[in-house]
Amino acid sequence: MRTESVVFAGTAGFFLVVDVLYAVWAREPAGTAALTVAFLMALLVSFFFARNHRLNGERPEDRRDGEVRERYGSLGLFPPHSRWPVLTAVGAAVLALGVVYGLWLALLGLGVLAAGVGGLVFQYAAEDDEGR
Numbered sequence: 001m002r003t004e005s006v007v008f009a010g011t012a013g014f015f016l017v018v019d020v021l022y023a024v025w026a027r028e029p030a031g032t033a034a035l036t037v038a039f040l041m042a043l044l045v046s047f048f049f050a051r052n053h054r055l056n057g058e059r060p061e062d063r064r065d066g067e068v069r070e071r072y073g074s075l076g077l078f079p080p081h082s083r084w085p086v087l088t089a090v091g092a093a094v095l096a097l098g099v100v101y102g103l104w105l106a107l108l109g110l111g112v113l114a115a116g117v118g119g120l121v122f123q124y125a126a127e128d129d130e131g132r
Helices: 002-025 029-056 084-101 103-122 125-129
Strands: none
Touching: 002 029, 084 103
16 A cells, blocks of 8 residues: 555645645635645545555555565456446435425435345345355
8 A cells, every 4th residue: 555655645746736726826715725635635544554554464456576475365246237226326316406496306316225225235135144
């Protein structure tokens, strides 16, 4: 994660320089605030990656002699078909329409969205309990 930390630290440095120059020349508070927030967000991500690198050590991707086979393993379960993503998308669409048309529709969409997300999360829970 060292490389990612350096990339985001560079991004944070860029936003800091642009923020200072913008604050001096433009004297416009909204743009200065937006650039300050961008600087702080990039700095936060850089700090996260640096701390993660310090705690977990190097990954094979961080070394020049790293091999792909050092990192492979079980990638998890990818279901071939599932109805839950469609239900989640319908719930999100109805929720978005509810923001425009009324609270009753938003609450209906929130319920459908919650059912879809719950289905996504727990669709294989019964199989895992049986020792799959």
